[in-house]
Amino acid sequence: MKILVTGANGQVGRCLTDRLQRSELAWEAHGRATLDIADEGSVTSHLERFAPDVVVNAAAYTAVDKAEQEPEIAARGNIxxxxxxxxxxxxxxxxxLHLSTDYVFDGxxxxxxxxxxxxxxxxxxxMTKLEGENRILSACPRAVILRTAWVFSEHCNNFLKTMLRLAADRDELRVVGDQVGCPTxxxxxxxxxLEIAGQIQAGPAQAAYGLYHYAGxxxxxxxxxxxxxxxxxxxxGMLQRAPLITGITTSEFPTLAMRPAYSMLDSSALQSAFGIAPSDWRQGVRQTLAALKTERERAGSLVS
Structure with missing residues (x-):
């Protein structure tokens, strides 16, 4: 199986690259510098040259607040x-295979x-992510879209890494307590x-294609x-002390874009179609911390 990954510099893209490097699959992974998904010529030339069996699109415009100020740029990346x-x-x-978001719901x-x-x-x-879903489903019969939420990892900027950074320097962290979701x-x-790609390549029924949820x-x-x-x-051992965590309301932490108050996604349809269980996010936290600790220790040994 040959897999082409777009959005290789994001959280999911980098996790995909980590796994593909350990696999025996033929693959390519591209960031925007080498493959702009909104450039028809660039997309066509890459598909013709590499001839993948599966394309995994992990590229997206994900700056939720900035999207309110630059909707055209968000539309280019997400539609x-x-x-x-x-x-x-x-x-x-x-x-x-394409990733979407819980933000298609109002919460x-x-x-x-x-x-x-x-x-x-x-x-x-x-809105742009929802329209992107619609465009994909109308143009590509062999598409699988996964809506996900509250994504974290050892890569890039995310909530988990922000909390660790702030906890190292502050005695108290004030964190929104009236928004609920499923960390993934x-x-x-x-x-x-990769499991979905493998099952598709093995020839599942047409009913396997379509829209699914995958979250914690x-x-x-x-x-x-x-x-x-x-x-x-x-x-x-990543933190020597624990700051006080104080819950606040959404109104006490205003943002340009409205966050869904309730973002829990039911992943049972994906489990029925592909046998994939929801993300064990607690295990994911442990894996992330282990990777970050190894990275910190490696950096310390290089400095010393």
Whole structure:
């Protein structure tokens, strides 16, 4: 199987690259510098040259607040790019795996969102991601879209790494406590994408294609997630002390874009179709901390 990855410099893209480097698969991974998914010529030339069986699109515009100020740029990354990829993959008969977001929902639910639940994005980011989904599903029959949420990993900037950094310097952290969601480890998303790619290549039924949710196996607030991260960081020796974690309301931490108050996603449809269990986010936290600790120790040995 030959896999082409876009968005290789993001959290999921880097986790995919980590895994592909340890595999025997033929693969390529590209950031925007070598493959701009909104550039039809660039996309076509890469597909013709490498001839992948599966394209995994991990590229996206993910600056939720900035999207409110630069909707055209967000649309290019989240609508135009996926549309170009979908058209090219559809024409060539290539399977396309794509990542979307919980932000397609307005966050007013009281139980985990099913794929079939009505969508109603509250901001530019969610609206562009939803339109990107629609473009893909209309242009590429062999597409699988995974909506995910609260992604963290050892790579790039994310909530877990921010909490560790702030906890090292502060006596108190004030974290939003009235938003609930399912943390999802980017490494588990990468594993899920590779499992889906393998099953598609093996020839599943047409019904396997379509839209799914993939997220953490349980939910909690940002505040409680921060507490778990800090406790786990202490256990592995990443933190010498634990700051006080104080829950605050969303109104006390205003942002340009509205965050969904409830972002829990039901992943059961994906488990039924592909046998992939939801992300064990606690395990993901431990894996992330282990990777960060190894990185810190390696950096310390180089300095000394």
């Amino acid at each position: 135009e790019g996926p549309a170009v990829l979908a058209q090219a993959c559809g024409a060539a008969g290539i399977a396309l 007013t639910a009281t139980q985990p969102y099913q794929v079939s639940d009505p969508v109603s994005p509250a901001g530019v980011y969610g 480890y980017a490494g588990h998303i990468a594993d899920a994408l 196996d349980s939910g909690l607030s940002w505040c409680d997630f921060a507490r778990y991260i800090i406790d786990a960081g202490q256990e592995v």
